[in-house]
Amino acid sequence: MAAKDRREELIAAGFRVMIRDGVTKATTRAIVNEADMPLGVFHYCFKSREELLQEVLTRFTDRTVAAARKTFEAEGDLGSRITKSLSAFWGTVELSPGEHQVSYELTHYALRQAGFEDLARRQYQHYREVHQELLEEAAKAADIEWAVPVPVLARYLNAVLDGVTLNWLVDRDSEHSREVLRLTGDHLLTLARERPRPADEPNPATAEPSPAS
Incomplete structure (x- = not known):
């Protein structure tokens, strides 16, 4: 998957986590788990x-x-x-x-x-x-x-x-x-x-x- 597509999937996953659990529980780890990606991919796509x-x-x-x-x-x-x-x-x-x-x-x-x-x-x-x-x-x-x-x-x-x-x-x-x-x-x-x-x-x-x- 291209970096651009991974980024879009992480954004979508972040939105799903926030809708389901709230903003405070939308941790980096929760988002990558939702997107079914390793933690390192998150830091490759986003600074924070x-x-x-x-x-x-x-x-x-x-x-x-x-x-x-x-x-x-x-x-x-x-x-x-x-x-x-x-x-x-x-x-x-x-x-x-x-x-x-x-x-x-x-x-x-x-x-x-x-x-x-x-x-x-x-x-x-x-x-x-x-x-x-x-x-x-x-x-x-x-x-x-x-x-x-x-x-x-x-x-x-x-x-x-x-x-x-x-x-x-x-x-x-x-x-x-x-x-x-x-x-x-x-x-x-x-x-x-x-x-x-x-x-x-x-x-x-x-x-x-x-x-x-």
């Missing part, structure tokens, strides 16, 4: 256990972000795009609760490890940047602007999704969690307003239809 944990968290973040982007690219008005995006996000939570729990564990682990805090900061910065991009794309597609600064709105959205997910991991109350997401979508729509236009720019919402040829 922390490097593997960083890769696990990065992969999870990238996968979550990619799913959000794919859903938000779907056609539809502002309301339907927001609803579909929130619903798709929630689908990943209910489908893979263990992965989401591991992401929280890794975030707290990173904050407590000296020199490792930047990983958690980059993780949440990445989430906020993606939320901001999606909000800006939605505003452009719907020809509106947001009533609050987009960076603030992105942080608000990230905080809501974090809170709903963590609450659900505790009580598994899907009905009320989905209702909170519906309320969040409704609230986002109240923050959308018509974009100011120069006097010579037509408003597509009120423009007269062109005569049939």
Whole structure:
């Protein structure tokens, strides 16, 4: 097996151990046992256990972000795009609760490890940047602007999704969690307003239809 493939298998094995046993029990030896590899292979592929944990968290973040982007690219008005995006996000939570729990564990682990805090900061910065991009794309597609600064709105959205997910991991109350997401979508729509236009720019919402040829 090529070194690149061994590395990928160790990352996957690390994720499986963390989902099953928790981050603190994902020792180097536990991971190589899960991957059915000798201990020496681990040190050939990674400088340290922390490097593997960083890769696990990065992969999870990238996968979550990619799913959000794919859903938000779907056609539809502002309301339907927001609803579909929130619903798709929630689908990943209910489908893979263990992965989401591991992401929280890794975030707290990173904050407590000296020199490792930047990983958690980059993780949440990445989430906020993606939320901001999606909000800006939605505003452009719907020809509106947001009533609050987009960076603030992105942080608000990230905080809501974090809170709903963590609450659900505790009580598994899907009905009320989905209702909170519906309320969040409704609230986002109240923050959308018509974009100011120069006097010579037509408003597509009120423009007269062109005569049939």
